[in-house]
Amino acid sequence: MTDHGAYGQRLADVFQLERAPSFVTRSLQKSTIAVTEIKCGIANHGLTAPIPREEAFLITLQLRDCPRHDLFIDDRQVPSGHLQAGSVCIYDLRSSPVANSISPFHSLHFYVPRAALNAIADMEDSGRVDEFDNKPGFGTRDAALGGLGEALLPAFRRPEEADQLFVDHLTIAAMGHAIKTYGVAPRQASSVVTALTPMQVRRAEELLSSRLDGELFVSDLANECGLPTGAFLRAFRTATGVSPHRWLMQYRVEQAKSLLKRAPVSLSEVARLCGFATDNHMARSFRRVTGQHPKNWRKG
Numbered sequence: 001m002t003d004h005g006a007y008g009q010r011l012a013d014v015f016q017l018e019r020a021p022s023f024v025t026r027s028l029q030k031s032t033i034a035v036t037e038i039k040c041g042i043a044n045h046g047l048t049a050p051i052p053r054e055e056a057f058l059i060t061l062q063l064r065d066c067p068r069h070d071l072f073i074d075d076r077q078v079p080s081g082h083l084q085a086g087s088v089c090i091y092d093l094r095s096s097p098v099a100n101s102i103s104p105f106h107s108l109h110f111y112v113p114r115a116a117l118n119a120i121a122d123m124e125d126s127g128r129v130d131e132f133d134n135k136p137g138f139g140t141r142d143a144a145l146g147g148l149g150e151a152l153l154p155a156f157r158r159p160e161e162a163d164q165l166f167v168d169h170l171t172i173a174a175m176g177h178a179i180k181t182y183g184v185a186p187r188q189a190s191s192v193v194t195a196l197t198p199m200q201v202r203r204a205e206e207l208l209s210s211r212l213d214g215e216l217f218v219s220d221l222a223n224e225c226g227l228p229t230g231a232f233l234r235a236f237r238t239a240t241g242v243s244p245h246r247w248l249m250q251y252r253v254e255q256a257k258s259l260l261k262r263a264p265v266s267l268s269e270v271a272r273l274c275g276f277a278t279d280n281h282m283a284r285s286f287r288r289v290t291g292q293h294p295k296n297w298r299k300g
Contacts (some may be wrong), residue, residue: 014048
């Protein structure tokens, strides 16, 4: 954990919770973004502690209905209402937001400093923004950001299986969507990079296949290809039809197939050699790609 930033244990302290798991993305030059899971199952939890003012935002996705809460911005109570599951609330940390938690709550909080916000806006060619069109007391239902947040939940449930590439991809995509959807007065996109060259594809695939554990930043791949991160992600999908994380998962499964043909090799050893955290991790990925459990595939 760093010395500053409203995420991880610092955000847990704000909500007076013992712990709050988080993931940090460092694929942005000179800045980071983080996503923290906050969960409290009791009613009337009380006021949150003030968050030190800073040039940053908290973009919050509600994971369950929160019928009652109070919200204070710059020490003044603002209108608030029922926050439905799937709604997005955006808090400007320059305004010192404080909440009074009346109903139980469960949410994901994306911490985005100003430097990271600008970097993502530049990557997406969507125009830099100073504020968001969002009323955090009521939130806005957002199926797209809700889907990205839901896709991150397995990483929180099984952090040992969550590779950095996967977390980077989803958090950057979520923040890019927030900028385009809620950012004030964005300019029209002007991207010119549409696909990777064959040489860039080969280099990206070589780098991915050399790190089967997935401990690789999206920015590493982008830098190798000489592209901004956002442009690289779009170009890689155009060239290969899948995201870098999906390509790596498919590659791992193909490597596992080769090893499974060798009868003496145990499933545990195959999982280890192919960069999976556990046998179950391999089985889930294998089933997604092939529709079969590794044992059944080996028998077949």
